[in-house]
Amino acid sequence: MTAVQQRRVAFVVACAAGVCALAISASALTPYRLGILAVVAIYTVAALAQNLLSGYADIPSLGNIAFFAAAGYTAGELLDLAHWPAAAALLGGVAAAALLGLLVGLPALRISGMHLAIVTVALVFVGKELMDNWDQQRGQDGVSVGQPSWLLDDRVLYVVAVIVAAVAYLLVRNLLRSRSGRAILAVGENPYAAAAVGVDTVRYRLGTFVLCGALTGAAGVVYLYHLQTINSGAFPLDLSLAFLTMMIIGGSRSLVGSLVGGIIIGFLPDILSLLPATIGDINVLDSIFGIYALLLLITLRFFPDGLWNVVDRSVRGWLQGRRSFGAELTQTP
Amino acid sequence: MMRAAMDTVLQAVVLGVGAGALYALLAMGIVLVFRTTGVLNFAQAATGMFATFVMYSVSMGRPIWVALTAGIATGAVVGVLTNRAVSNLKTRQIALVSAVATLAIAILLQQAIRIGWGSAPPIVPFPTLFSIAPAFSIGTVVVPQLYLAAVIVALVIAFCIGMLLRFTRQGTMIRALADDPKAAGLCGANVGLLLAAVWAISGALAAVAGFFVAHLQFEASALDVYFVSALLASVLGGLRSLTGAFAGACVLESAKNLFQNYAPPDFQPYAQTFLIVLLISVLVLAPRRWLTQGPRRVV
Numbered sequence: 001m002t003a004v005q006q007r008r009v010a011f012v013v014a015c016a017a018g019v020c021a022l023a024i025s026a027s028a029l030t031p032y033r034l035g036i037l038a039v040v041a042i043y044t045v046a047a048l049a050q051n052l053l054s055g056y057a058d059i060p061s062l063g064n065i066a067f068f069a070a071a072g073y074t075a076g077e078l079l080d081l082a083h084w085p086a087a088a089a090l091l092g093g094v095a096a097a098a099l100l101g102l103l104v105g106l107p108a109l110r111i112s113g114m115h116l117a118i119v120t121v122a123l124v125f126v127g128k129e130l131m132d133n134w135d136q137q138r139g140q141d142g143v144s145v146g147q148p149s150w151l152l153d154d155r156v157l158y159v160v161a162v163i164v165a166a167v168a169y170l171l172v173r174n175l176l177r178s179r180s181g182r183a184i185l186a187v188g189e190n191p192y193a194a195a196a197v198g199v200d201t202v203r204y205r206l207g208t209f210v211l212c213g214a215l216t217g218a219a220g221v222v223y224l225y226h227l228q229t230i231n232s233g234a235f236p237l238d239l240s241l242a243f244l245t246m247m248i249i250g251g252s253r254s255l256v257g258s259l260v261g262g263i264i265i266g267f268l269p270d271i272l273s274l275l276p277a278t279i280g281d282i283n284v285l286d287s288i289f290g291i292y293a294l295l296l297l298i299t300l301r302f303f304p305d306g307l308w309n310v311v312d313r314s315v316r317g318w319l320q321g322r323r324s325f326g327a328e329l330t331q332t333p
Numbered sequence: 334m335m336r337a338a339m340d341t342v343l344q345a346v347v348l349g350v351g352a353g354a355l356y357a358l359l360a361m362g363i364v365l366v367f368r369t370t371g372v373l374n375f376a377q378a379a380t381g382m383f384a385t386f387v388m389y390s391v392s393m394g395r396p397i398w399v400a401l402t403a404g405i406a407t408g409a410v411v412g413v414l415t416n417r418a419v420s421n422l423k424t425r426q427i428a429l430v431s432a433v434a435t436l437a438i439a440i441l442l443q444q445a446i447r448i449g450w451g452s453a454p455p456i457v458p459f460p461t462l463f464s465i466a467p468a469f470s471i472g473t474v475v476v477p478q479l480y481l482a483a484v485i486v487a488l489v490i491a492f493c494i495g496m497l498l499r500f501t502r503q504g505t506m507i508r509a510l511a512d513d514p515k516a517a518g519l520c521g522a523n524v525g526l527l528l529a530a531v532w533a534i535s536g537a538l539a540a541v542a543g544f545f546v547a548h549l550q551f552e553a554s555a556l557d558v559y560f561v562s563a564l565l566a567s568v569l570g571g572l573r574s575l576t577g578a579f580a581g582a583c584v585l586e587s588a589k590n591l592f593q594n595y596a597p598p599d600f601q602p603y604a605q606t607f608l609i610v611l612l613i614s615v616l617v618l619a620p621r622r623w624l625t626q627g628p629r630r631v632v
Contacts, residue, residue, distance in 0.1 A: 054426065054429055055426075058426060060426070060428050060429035060432065061429075062429075062432065062433065062436065107613050107616065107617050110616070110617050111613075111616045111617065113428045114367070114371075114373050114428050114432070114572070115568060115572070115616055117373065117428060117429060117432045118373065118564050118565075118568055119609075119612070119613055119616065121375070121561075121564070122561060122564070122565065122609040122612065122613075123609070125561050125605055125609070126605060126606045126609050126610075129602070129603060129604075129605045129606050130603070130606065133602045133603065136602075237436075238440055241433065241436050241437065241440065244429075244433050245433075245437075248430070248433065252426065286447070286452075287444050287447075287448070289440050289444070290440055290441055290443075290444030292437075292440075293436075293437035293438070293440040293441045293444075294437075294441065296433065296434070296437045297418060297434060297437050297438070297441075300422050300424070300430060300433075300434055301418075301422070304422060304423045304424045304430075305424075
């Protein structure tokens with residue numbers, strides 16, 4: 001077999017194994033666990049999108065929650081108010097997030113660095129104001145989804161979330177290995193140098209924003225079904241920080257890192273629930289964003305490249321050490 | 334008729350300048366730190382509120398001046414600690430990462446407030462020093478005491494910081510530090526100490542802002558809205574100039590008040606959105622030179 005064929009077989013085997021694992025876990029686990037795993041999948045997609053934008057393309061964004069919220073609200077309202085068919089409404093949500101990505105990307109062509117970071121934070125506050133007013137005008141407790149009913153089932157939602165995460169992972173991975181991906185990397189590295197070698201920086205910066213918006217939007221739509229009722233309180237600035245935390249804890253510019261970050265942050269509430277519910281006067285689960293923040297600061301201080309990169313490097317180093325050790329043995333007569 | 338309309342506009346501007354002074358205090362802290370360290374301190378509002386809650390606790394049974402001093406000292410200490418936590422991070426995406434780190438600190442401080450003082454607003458009211466009763470009025474235009482005090486305090490502080498930076502040895506060293514930390518260190522400036530001083534001043538300013546805002550609204554997130562405006566104001570002022578930040582704050586707040594008075598009723602709840610769209614347009618349309626941050630990037 002050639003190397004390409006080998007890789008294809010490996011991919012098919014991995015897919016089959018993944019499908020089996022998915023089916024087994026979906027049938028064996030309790031709805032509570034499935035909910036947590038669905039959140040992990042959602043977070044992973046959001047972290048991947050953040051990583052694409054802020055890691056690979058090196059565009060600071062603290063406001064990815066805006067894409068997340070835009071998709072959730074649009075999809076929810078298209079179902080609830082406009083009575084669109086489910087598939088169209090969900091796609092509409094993703095499209096709205098992508099459009100918002102384009103809208104943010106346009107000024108970001110001229111604004112960069114710290115100013116862009118400020119604008120993206122401001123975006124979160126704009127989003128909050130819009131959502132608050134919308135909630136108020138609607139006079140209800142937020143947007144709820146009841147359609148389609150099969151997607152409200154924990155098992156189905158879990159499977160859908162994992163599939164979305166897998167597709168997003170493969171999409172970003174393949175994109176980064178393509179010509180466009182290298183162009184995105186080049187623009188992130190140095191836009192002037194990239195432009196000098198003929199990369200259309202405007203196109204790739206906008207494209208990155210749109211793709212980031214769409215991916216975060218896909219996560220947001222799944223999140224809508226996870227929560228079933230959303231209002232402006234479901235999308236705090238803290239959650240935006242959580243996306244960044246996942247990217248940084250796992251390791252920016254590392255796809256597996258995003259998965260690791262999603263797993264850590266997604267499982268954290270579950271791990272915390274092992275602790276007593278209150279320590280002194282402190283409600284542990286209420287302090288969850290504080291714990292994210294603490295994790296983030298510790299990671300930044302001690303593992304600035306992220307946990308996955310540390311593990312990856314040491315495993316590689318260890319393997320290499322062993323290999324060269326073996327090589328030494330065979331070379332000596 | 335004309336006269337009345339004039340007065341409404343004037344009133345909006347007066348209130349705008351007053352509230353603008355409140356967040357000019359925050360904006361000056363942001364600019365001071367950004368100019369010397371390149372870190373955008375998102376924890377500024379939370380620092381101010383944390384200090385204000387300390388102020389509140391100390392004020393129980395003690396004169397307000399003691400409480401004020403304690404609060405300002407807390408702000409300064411938190412500022413220095415923030416500096417320790419976010420400086421010297423070894424990463425390539427420094428713009429994003431330092432901002433994220435300060436955001437994390439903001440969340441930690443807010444958690445600390447929640448843990449220390451509970452999430453509901455305190456029952457005992459905040460000890461006020463000024464009232465919102467009019468200090469004086471010109472025609473029908475009213476100048477509330479609190480806003481007058483805020484404007485005076487902000488102006489005095491801005492003046493003092495300006496003098497400090499321009500005419501003292503330490504101030505010169507801080508400016509040198511802003512240009513080139515390494516060179517400043519080689520010339521004998523104690524870089525660590527000066528940076529700590531800058532962060533301490535910034536934290537103390539946040540505490541003063543928190544003190545004033547607590548007169549109007551006393552809860553953990555009271556400064557957040559002001560902080561967003563302060564950020565926008567400092568950007569409008571170019572992120573490097575104290576005067577710019579001050580002027581930006583007054584202009585923005587006046588614009589916001591005018592918007593709230595004169596926009597069609599349907600749009601009035603969207604004041605924040607209006608400000609941010611305004612800011613983005615300024616950023617997009619402004620000449621590059623205005624917004625340059627640090628040395629120009631070369632290939």
